[in-house]
Amino acid sequence: MDLVIGIDIGGTKTKIGLVDAHGECHEKTFFRTRDYPNLEAYLDMVKSTADELIQKIGQPVNLLGCGIGAPNASSKNGTIENASNLVWKGRVPLVEKLAQRMNMPMRIMNDASAAALGEMLFGTAKNMTDFIVITLGTGFGAGIVANGQLIDGYDGFAGELGHVDMTMGDGRLTGLGVRGGLEAYVSATGLKRTIMYMQSKYMVESRFRSIAYNDLHGEEITRAAEEGDEIALMAFDYTARIMAQALANFTAFTQPEAFILMGGLTNSGKWIMDPLEKYFNAFLLEVYRGKVKLLHSGMQGKTAAICGAAALIWENHKNKAS
């Protein structure tokens, strides 16, 4: 069976799976990224984990390569550089080092760009040439496809839209210290920060008055909204409004046919999506109105990141992929 190793390197978890030509993930597992602050030990763990998965398949495997999605990855350099959510600092020559352990075609890419390729090969964007994937997890990521091609940038770092400043230099700081950076507002983390902000701004009662920031989780905010908690409702509205403004701005850039949303924040369902739709259509320039769709990822939540990473290799075998 032809398979590709897909690896999603996240700040918390590293997910590894074996993906076939149809984007189906046959074996998968994960381990905690933060348990391996030493890069060499981490790469050894990646290698042994992949080997175990291959053993499990139980039939002869033809490995076509290994695709890797990671934050702040440069596809052109094969590196991860200055990723604020990862334990290894500076410039990490990941492809070079992993290739010493695993001898096969290997590509790394920004995780959101990998997700975009995954959507194009296996998901919602199968027939689209112009779309943007937005990942709303710990941070805010974007994978941009225009003219049917992924936008990579001069140096492989295109799509870092979480660091776009929407506030003329007068806003929250991101983890990278960017003032007014979008991901300080629009991400799972941003929503938590807005729960704090709303408690500072208003005096209304809320269940959040007795929950510390570190104990706060996205599901709890969704549940609070369902119960009519005003702080939760205002936080979703505020987040959706800024996100709508951002997506309206991005539309003026490449005019995508659709935004495809994925990641933790989208699990809040209508609480984020309803105000998002409303504000987005209000903010869109006349010439774009009614032409830009807001869609959900067409890939199973749990394996989307792995399949996206694997798509980096499957893209070069398009005749086999479907």
Add this chain to the structure above:
Amino acid sequence: MDLVIGIDIGGTKTKIGLVDAHGECHEKTFFRTRDYPNLEAYLDMVKSTADELIQKIGQPVNLLGCGIGAPNASSKNGTIENASNLVWKGRVPLVEKLAQRMNMPMRIMNDASAAALGEMLFGTAKNMTDFIVITLGTGFGAGIVANGQLIDGYDGFAGELGHVDMTMGDGRLTGLGVRGGLEAYVSATGLKRTIMYMQSKYMVESRFRSIAYNDLHGEEITRAAEEGDEIALMAFDYTARIMAQALANFTAFTQPEAFILMGGLTNSGKWIMDPLEKYFNAFLLEVYRGKVKLLHSGMQGKTAAICGAAALIWENHKNKAS
């Protein structure tokens, strides 16, 4: 001689010229767009003007086609739609109507996108695959090239970056009524508005205290800066700071190798460019710093727009163009 008709439709002037394979403009002229509020009369004027230019060449001409740059143009629809600076309102099927008068290959495109093609074929961007042309005239326009291709968008309206909101919905209104829209700040018009703003904010003496908005011209603001006028200096600094923030944001989108600047505001030279360089490098995300150039157009000011329009046709004859 192989020639292409290049037409630049602006709010004030319509410029027409005949451009050869090297981007040289052989004959050119202009007439006032606003003198022709009737579209049919305007198109008759375009046709007769082009005919006159062809007569003037004085040798046999082989016309390869007609390229048109215009604000709010859709290359995919062959239309101009809802252009706030033009006299004809709504959806103007320009290519269809002009083709009834001139029987030749014809393409229309957003003026800044046409300028980007011009720079790629004939100007500063000859060897670049990832760059953005920024036009700073009455408005703010952008032509985006990534992976060596112009970014056109799903519907042909990509690059409307003058309408990006940088203020979270709390700023000046553009001519199209977009709140916080970039071109309300960063354009020849935006600079004039900032001269007004600085007079409202500060009480310092300035030559502008005795000049009305309608009498204010860019050259005067440059001259005032040279004489040390504080309002002028603050206005340039303010404009450059917002522009730098915008260009830093755009870098996170497609990571261009360079921004190529053209249009009225760039005539202010160091007064805009010095603070722009300073702020731009300060605002750029670490991963981009030192990698993104700010360049001037490589085409003669007066014919850049005509040559850009002609590039729409020359692009399809690349073996002849140089």
